[in-house]
Amino acid sequence: MNTENNISQELFETIEGYLMGTLSESEKAQFESQLQADPILQQQVSDVKTMLSGIEGAILKDRMEVFHEEIESNANSIPEPIKKPRRTLYYGLGFAASLALFAMLYFGPFSENANKSLYDTYFEPDPGLPTTMGSTSDFEFYDAMVDYKKGDFNAAISKWETLPNGTKGDTLTYFLGVAHLANTNETKAIEYLAPLSQQPNPAFAKETQYYLGLAYLKKNDTVNAKRALEASGTPGALKILAELNQ
Template identity: 30%
Template sequence: MSNNQLNITEPDLALIDDYITGKLTLPEKESFEQRLQSDPEWKSKVEEIKLLSLGIREAALRQKLDTFHQVQPGKIRPISWLKKLSVAAVLIGLIGLCCWWLFLKPSADEKLYADFYKPDAGLATEMSVSENYNFERAMVDYKTGKYSAAIDSWKKLLPLNPGNDTLNYFIGSAYLANKDGASAIGYFNDVLKTGRTAFSSEALWYKGLALIRLGKKDEAIEAISSSGHPQKAALLHKLKE
């Protein structure tokens, strides 16, 4: 059974595992247990993960015992195919969980980024027949999650007005939403080069988030400190912990 079947996110799974294995600090443990008392759905998720962990350990132990009995003279015991398949299925699940933990578990930087990142909502569009039609058509792509299409369209407009802060900002936003922080930073920097504009504060905020994901903590703090985003103080506190 996967964490998707249990409807448990990867950050939740990591937090529950830290609780089960005793890795939480005392304040974190107290907060976790308060949530257990007040949130029945959360309690149910924790119990499911506990049962899954117990089942994995028991299956591994049974496999060891079965192997032991098979190699002891005079103590050979038949093992049904169903039992073999059941143990194999559980062990495969354990291997998958370990692989996720070792190779796919989000880093601390990625978790912090995910906690604070929310794509820019974009601008209202009228889709009128005007010189802004192509820009607005690309905005529709952006707002519907077609980030690559939006980038392609906006980049075609950029040579006509390379210093346009609106174009640069939304190309950067689309790159960041498309999980390309390195490219996004270049366009946010182009916004900031034009001086104080309507997009300066947000460009600094999203540049800082992109830098967090790239592991450039000091540069991220500098950018975020200069932004006017309402979550600035909370994010800076996390970065400086």
């Protein structure tokens, strides 16, 4: 952009009209023939064009931030395992934390500590199902769900494990897996969740992969953890994957 090529208001408005397509046919034809013969005018048109697309680009950038925030807040309204406050600390430590993480990665891909700490940061048991206990046939299942929601995973597991296979379809298997994981028994969790994840159309498909990924993470099996988290694809799973990638 050249300082000497100052643009008068009149000229500016003609160029603007030309670029925005608001000139009449005759004005346009006249302007174009002028333009062909005048390199300074060509430069001025190009400068104005850059400015106008800069204005639009800057406003689009603002809008994109708003669009993006909406995606994030929509994602948060889906029941997704809630982050523990510890993660804020992670971010708070900022650079130091990433340096530490980097150092850990440098001295051996995903040391046990790094995986455990990721697990601790992200694991929150599934909030559970609403316990209305409307139909009596499901009474035992929901009775155990009350224990699960109270955090008494041992009680929930022992009640659920006495129910016949296939009660509530995949739902029982899924909650047994999550309850075992919450009860710090990741091996048992995998026994329930891994076969469930292989089924063609399980209920809670994404959630099953998510908790399976977390169980593998706790077992320090990064390869399987990544595979399950990728298959899950939930925002929570992607966040953990992203940290595994860093």
